[in-house]
Amino acid sequence: MSDQSSYRPIKIKVLQTFAQGLSYDLFVQLSSGEKFIKVSHKGDEQSAILKKYEDRGLTEIFLIPEDWEVFVATVRDRLKAKIEDGLPQAGSTQVQDIAPTIGTLSSANDLMKSIFNTRGVDQDVIEYAKEISSGTLKTIKHSNLLRTFTKFKAQCSAEYALAILTGYVACLLVSKFSWGNESIQEKLVMAAVLCDIDLAPSDFINMKESGCDREKLSKKVFFHPSENARMLALESRFFASETITIVEQHHELPDGKGYPKNISAQKITQLTAVYIIASYFVNKIFDDSYQEQSHQDRVSNVVSMTKNKFYQGPFRKVSDALSELYLEEPERF
Numbered sequence: 001m002s003d004q005s006s007y008r009p010i011k012i013k014v015l016q017t018f019a020q021g022l023s024y025d026l027f028v029q030l031s032s033g034e035k036f037i038k039v040s041h042k043g044d045e046q047s048a049i050l051k052k053y054e055d056r057g058l059t060e061i062f063l064i065p066e067d068w069e070v071f072v073a074t075v076r077d078r079l080k081a082k083i084e085d086g087l088p089q090a091g092s093t094q095v096q097d098i099a100p101t102i103g104t105l106s107s108a109n110d111l112m113k114s115i116f117n118t119r120g121v122d123q124d125v126i127e128y129a130k131e132i133s134s135g136t137l138k139t140i141k142h143s144n145l146l147r148t149f150t151k152f153k154a155q156c157s158a159e160y161a162l163a164i165l166t167g168y169v170a171c172l173l174v175s176k177f178s179w180g181n182e183s184i185q186e187k188l189v190m191a192a193v194l195c196d197i198d199l200a201p202s203d204f205i206n207m208k209e210s211g212c213d214r215e216k217l218s219k220k221v222f223f224h225p226s227e228n229a230r231m232l233a234l235e236s237r238f239f240a241s242e243t244i245t246i247v248e249q250h251h252e253l254p255d256g257k258g259y260p261k262n263i264s265a266q267k268i269t270q271l272t273a274v275y276i277i278a279s280y281f282v283n284k285i286f287d288d289s290y291q292e293q294s295h296q297d298r299v300s301n302v303v304s305m306t307k308n309k310f311y312q313g314p315f316r317k318v319s320d321a322l323s324e325l326y327l328e329e330p331e332r333f
């Protein structure tokens with residue numbers, strides 16, 4: 001019997017995505033707090049049970065640590081094939097619904113965040129990050145994600161939606177630069193997957209509710225750029241220095257009022273400026289008031305807003321690239 005404090009939470013959606021053919025002892029936590037009760041045994045057919053708790057509004061269920069470790073390792077081994085299965089084959093002209101693949105990537109992202117929060121950066125986090133960012137980049141190249149957002153948003157977490165959309169816009173922006181090759185796009189997408197690896201939905205609420213007031217941010221949110229960069233730098237053989245710099249600087253602003261380091265525009269790298277503008281753009285387009293029918297007007301307004309806000313140091317070229325792209329290829333927005 002596991003110690004009460006050692007049960008590991010896992011999102012029901014993540015189990016539904018990956019647990020076909022697998023079966024574990026499943027636990028729920030009583031609303032009164034501490035106590036966990038077993039609701040299904042290893043060997044049971046569990047899809048109906050998971051659906052029942054999902055329909056009741058539960059988002060998480062619990063595994064004992066031993067089963068959680070087995071699940072993490074099994075998904076790691078299956079992840080690449082599952083992502084590839086959902087993407088169109090090379091040369092295929094068939095129109096393929098990309099939403100299920102985005103759902104797979106989002107569930108893998110949830111699991112990677114749990115592993116990171118349990119163990120820090122280890123070989124599993126590296127493997128997951130590699131497969132998620134590679135699958136994300138392939139998905140970005142396959143589809144116009146800005147225009148199809150409402151078709152896939154139900155399949156993924158808000159955090160992963162922000163990551164893939166930011167990756168999409170960042171790749172679009174670097175396509176305007178002579179140096180914006182495939183390797184640069186990989187580094188940007190890896191940063192999009194890793195910037196907020198430690199943050200929970202409640203941290204995103206804190207970020208949103210704080211407005212731009214740094215005083216209202218929790219300590220965890222305030223320091224997450226430097227803390228995550230520090231953790232990733234421990235595996236600098238795998239994570240590119242450009243990616244780590246983006247993670248470290250991704251909440252800085254050209255006027256020096258970002259966080260946590262308040263650095264000025266001149267100290268922000270060109271590639272980070274691409275990422276910051278892409279992230280701002282996505283957050284402004286898809287805020288709570290987003291409506292599909294006014295998409296084009298919204299994009300047009302945000303392109304102007306971006307140019308007004310970001311026009312210092314390395315941001316100027318990126319804002320110009322955004323305006324030019326929107327003028328020349330509006331269909332990509």
Ligand SMILES: [Fe+2]
Pocket residue numbers: 195196224250251
């Ligand atoms: Fe962040």
